[in-house]
Amino acid sequence: MxxxxxxxxxxxxxxxxxxxxxxxxxxxxxxxxxxxxxxxxxxxxxxxxxxxxxxxxxxxxxxxxxxxxxxxxxxxxxxxxxxxxxxxxxxxxxxxxxxxxxxxxxxxxxxxxxxxxxxxxxxxxxxxxxxxxxASWVLARNNKLIELGLYDEKFRWTTYGYAKKMLHYKKQIWQNRQQGLTAKQSIEQYLNLFSSNISSSIRSFIEFDLDLNKNYDHMTIWxxxxxxxxxxxxxxxxxxxxxxxxxxxxxxxxxxxxxxxxxxxxxxxxxxxxxxxxxxxxxxxxxxxxxxxxxxxxxxxxxxxxxxxxxxxxxxxxxxxxxxxxxxxxxxxxxxxxxxxxxxxxxxxxxxxxxxxxxxxxxxxxxxxxxxxxxxxxxxxxxxxxxxxxxxxxxxxxx
Missing domain, CATH: 3.40.630.10 (Zn peptidases)
Known part of the structure; x- marks a missing residue:
């Protein structure tokens, strides 16, 4: 044909x-x-x-x-x-x-x-x-966010401030990765630059996220x-x-x-x-x-x-x-x-x-x-x- x-x-x-x-x-x-x-x-x-x-x-x-x-x-x-x-x-x-x-x-x-x-x-x-x-990573993150009071039971940010800070975190991490850093390095850099401007709850979550990503390089993350x-x-x-x-x-x-x-x-x-x-x-x-x-x-x-x-x-x-x-x-x-x-x-x-x-x-x-x-x-x-x-x-x- x-x-x-x-x-x-x-x-x-x-x-x-x-x-x-x-x-x-x-x-x-x-x-x-x-x-x-x-x-x-x-x-x-x-x-x-x-x-x-x-x-x-x-x-x-x-x-x-x-x-x-x-x-x-x-x-x-x-x-x-x-x-x-x-x-x-x-x-x-x-x-x-x-x-x-x-x-x-x-x-x-x-x-x-x-x-x-x-x-x-x-x-x-x-x-x-x-x-x-x-999906297991997302479930672990969601549970941690709820535990820290950042998410409610419907997976929504509990305050506008949390929503704004976490959106900034997400954007900054991807920008860091586009500039050649691994996910682990990206998160570490974020903590070094912005740790003084975030709450203890957000810092605890980012440290948890760092632990999830610590064993993966540019290739193995995919x-x-x-x-x-x-x-x-x-x-x-x-x-x-x-x-x-x-x-x-x-x-x-x-x-x-x-x-x-x-x-x-x-x-x-x-x-x-x-x-x-x-x-x-x-x-x-x-x-x-x-x-x-x-x-x-x-x-x-x-x-x-x-x-x-x-x-x-x-x-x-x-x-x-x-x-x-x-x-x-x-x-x-x-x-x-x-x-x-x-x-x-x-x-x-x-x-x-x-x-x-x-x-x-x-x-x-x-x-x-x-x-x-x-x-x-x-x-x-x-x-x-x-x-x-x-x-x-x-x-x-x-x-």
Missing amino acids: SIPSLMEKVDIENLYQHVLRLEGIRHPIQHSQHLKKSQDYIYDTMKSFGLQTIQQSFHLKPFLQDFSNIQGMIVNESEPIILITSHYDTVFNSPGAMDNAGAVAIMLECARILSEQSTIQNVGFVAFTLEEFN GNSALYGSEKWFLNRTPKDNPIEGVLNIDAVGFRSFSNSPHSAIKDFSNNVSQSPKKPLEIKSLPKIQIIANQSSKCLMDQYCNCCTDYHLDLELIKSLTKKKLEEIARTQPDLMRSDHTTFWKRNIPAIFITDFTEVPNPYYHSAADTIDKIDFDILKTLTQATLGTIKKLKKNFD
């Missing part, structure tokens, strides 16, 4: 229905029931497509329930596979329509279409849990404090599992950040180079999508971007290619590692991060306003088409 014919199969109603069923707080502490309901929905949907579907479950103390990554595979013997991945958990108090039900919907629609092609082999689809954080589910998924693999050829990881998409670029334009953020399409069409406002890759993932990024230009898809792609080694990325550009592609980068497996994190921030990100009515479903449809086209290009034996 040709790439245009494959793209025509994308049904925007399917995308909408997936998000409609997944939307809702999928937080392991605040709303574990909906997290489990979403897990079952993804599993049942993959299974209905005839995929080789499993729930890879793991236990995390002190929780009673298990957590599960869900994978569906179209595999043949031991040949390398291409993965489409997304996470399905949310942060506290967020319905998570764009982060990350929209990406899960794209993955599921790709799974439906590719499962119907008799010649397609060696493609997999994985929905990760606990991408946002290690997979322990966050990206926990994908790390467990990878560590659970066996030598019998198909080797991974490449990964298309989709996270936080659906917000339309407008531009006035030509149809299917690509901007190379790293080299400040813009490409025009082969046949320039009308000027129109296009949604911006960032494609993040490290050096080993450059070919994969190029395939994705070329697919968009070759078939004139309505996206402005911002190529963010870093040539730094992974340890240096972790030390100086931690923002590039804030999704499950990092789990594969750590194993030197090509993986790209497809997101709408651009210079115009999504105002609904990680908030209670991240709801289905904020999603531009034309963006999800186009991203689904781009993903299908890229898979077709990569699987050359797929007729």
Whole structure:
């Protein structure tokens, strides 16, 4: 089947229905029931497509329930596979329509279409849990905040002063990490600079937070404090599992950040180079999508971007290619590692991060306003088409 014919199969109603069923707080502490309901929905949907579907479950103390990554595979013997991945958990108090039900919907629609092609082999689809954080760390922090009187029983700051101070703490720690410090060093620096301006209760919590982070460096923090589910998924693999050829990881998409670029334009953020399409069409406002890759993932990024230009898809792609080694990325550009592609980068497996994190921030990100009515479903449809086209290009034996 040709790439245009494959793209025509994308049904925007399917995308909408997936998000409609997944939307809702999928937080392991605040709303574990909906997290489990979403897990079952993804599993049942993959299974209905005839995929080789499993729930890879793991236990995390002190929780009673298990957590599960869900994978569906179209595999043949031991040949390398291409993965489409997304996470399905949310942060506290967020319905998570764009982060990350929209990406899960794209993955599921790709799974439906590719499962119907008799010649397609060696493609997999994985929905990760606990991408946002290690749930045991959050539970420990929440309990400590309640014990110190900083949180109430609904996990709200008990005073405005506490809320303001702790927001400052959170922002300062991330700024410190962006400047090359480890989480431990960042917290220590905060205590050195601001200890005299905080209450004894806040100081006690920060010292507790320091103890949680003390054993992790720039690299090992990923997979322990966050990206926990994908790390467990990878560590659970066996030598019998198909080797991974490449990964298309989709996270936080659906917000339309407008531009006035030509149809299917690509901007190379790293080299400040813009490409025009082969046949320039009308000027129109296009949604911006960032494609993040490290050096080993450059070919994969190029395939994705070329697919968009070759078939004139309505996206402005911002190529963010870093040539730094992974340890240096972790030390100086931690923002590039804030999704499950990092789990594969750590194993030197090509993986790209497809997101709408651009210079115009999504105002609904990680908030209670991240709801289905904020999603531009034309963006999800186009991203689904781009993903299908890229898979077709990569699987050359797929007729």
